[in-house]
Amino acid sequence: MTPGARIQAAVEILDRWLDGEAAEKALTGWARRSRFAGSKDRAAIRDHVFDAIRCKRSYAALGGAMTGRGLMIGLVRAQEIEVSELFSGQGHAPEPLSDAEMAAGEAPQGAAALDLPDWLEPIWRDSLDERAEAAALAQRSRAPVMLRANLRKTDLDQARTALSGEGIETRPVEISDTALLVETGARKVALSQAFQTGLVELQDGASQAVVDALPLTDGMRVLDYCAGGGGKTLAMAGRADARFYAHDVNEGRLRDLPDRAARAGVEVTLLPAGDVQGDFDLVLCDAPCSGSGSWRRAPDGKWRLSAGQLQHLTELQRDILDQAAGLVAANGVLAYATCSLLADENDNQIAAFLARHPGWTETQLQHWLPGPQGDGFFLSCLIRADSDATIDRNFSG
Structure with missing residues (x-):
């Protein structure tokens, strides 16, 4: 699939999500209907969809519409990519932007800039004070993939060595003395021997x-x-x-x-x-x-x-x-x-x-x-x- 075709697939999935379907169900349904898509295509589309869900309000503001297409226009603009490169109408890519779409879109303000619902923003600010904006913005990016070394079976260094031997590179982090941040090979973890034999578990830091x-x-x-x-x-x-x-x-x-x-x-x-x-x-x-x-x-x-x-x-x-x-x-x-x-x-x-x-x-x-x-x-x-x-x-x- 071309990059533009991946954007169009994300548009279709997001429209189903906006209509009330769970994101995972919409993704699974699309994958079943699109057997031609390879694993890299599915991973890229999934990333587009969840990036847009995390940033729904800010992307809708940038894209000028609370639709799957609007969210993807917003994503492309937020990433400072030339919109015409992906919205070309070629190779199953979305149709080029209309004059109205080119003129639409603005910088998000208030709760939209934090990607929070309006009703929640004051509760969020009251709860977090000066940390409110940083915490909200942190929720707009992807979470790290973290592992826990199982001290019943191994230690941190042995776990890292075992994972590295299977193409999974990790590094210790300060938050916990059992925590490993996965730097490469995250999609290999579930099938690795280190995981299947209980040396490590997936667990947030x-x-x-x-x-x-x-x-x-x-x-x-x-x-x-x-x-x-x-x-x-x-x-x-x-x-x-x-x-x-x-x-x-x-x-x-x-x-x-x-x-x-x-x-x-x-x-x-x-x-x-x-x-x-x-x-x-x-x-x-x-x-x-x-x-x-x-x-x-x-x-x-x-x-x-x-x-x-x-x-x-x-x-x-x-x-x-x-x-x-x-x-x-x-x-x-x-x-x-x-x-x-x-x-x-x-x-x-x-x-x-x-x-x-x-x-x-x-x-x-x-x-x-x-x-x-x-x-x-x-x-x-x-x-x-x-x-x-x-x-x-x-x-x-």
């Missing part, structure tokens, strides 16, 4: 840093209460010889965890949904959230989130914290984490919990902003203790 910050020690009883796919469960198991339990209200999310745990060389006990009993030394609640810290990975979520959905999420988070608090043993730790940047899901949620539960205190608070080594995350650790407990506060990124 900030997600690894959250686990690093947890007070893990050998012999603990550790519950991942909102385990999802179990990524943090496995990361914790790589750091301590403890007894690990995983729970999720949607048991289907845990379906692959036994196989992943076996590959990693660790043991995890799955607990039935809604039926968790006992006292745990550490309960991690990686709560359902807006995902606003990781929108560059899943940009659909930024545009589908509504004020009503955000309120529903904060109510769900409140309930999860209250339920999980009853599972923490004496002198145990309740850890609350989100991949969100919004205060209502983070600091405000913890303040409300402490107001409801005066016997608890916060001992650790940390924020990570989206950046070149990881996504945006939040972590608060809570214990039943007096108010003289030391509080560790940090803002990274």
Whole structure:
């Protein structure tokens, strides 16, 4: 396919997305209808589509229309490429721009310049203060591909050597001592022996840093209460010889965890949904959230989130914290984490919990902003203790 033909394919896919179809479904449907497209074509088209979704409002402003064609015109203008080179009408490329399209388009302003919904911009600014613009702009670019070295089976240097032998070049980064940033060969990771034998796992750098910050020690009883796919469960198991339990209200999310745990060389006990009993030394609640810290990975979520959905999420988070608090043993730790940047899901949620539960205190608070080594995350650790407990506060990124 020519570069112009790839642009036209992205136009068609984006029109379906703008009509309400999920981006992944629209991409898959196009690929099935277009068997002529090679792997490089599909990868390039996918990149065009997700770049446009991340930057929907700014590209629409530059392109002069909230359509697939308008978004692609905006993308080309943002990348300072001559529009006529790709919109030529030749070789399945989009038709040349009309006089009206040539005259249309302007620099994005306000929330559009940050690629945020109008309703969210004031919440975003209130949550992040002077960091608001940088955090929003970081969500407009692609996320890094990060790996976690599984300390149960290897160390960082051995993992790098194994990956390099399979054409995957990585480098360590500061955010976590288990984190590797993939520099070349990212598409080879899933089929590599290093991955399939459990030496490494795909995991965001900030997600690894959250686990690093947890007070893990050998012999603990550790519950991942909102385990999802179990990524943090496995990361914790790589750091301590403890007894690990995983729970999720949607048991289907845990379906692959036994196989992943076996590959990693660790043991995890799955607990039935809604039926968790006992006292745990550490309960991690990686709560359902807006995902606003990781929108560059899943940009659909930024545009589908509504004020009503955000309120529903904060109510769900409140309930999860209250339920999980009853599972923490004496002198145990309740850890609350989100991949969100919004205060209502983070600091405000913890303040409300402490107001409801005066016997608890916060001992650790940390924020990570989206950046070149990881996504945006939040972590608060809570214990039943007096108010003289030391509080560790940090803002990274």
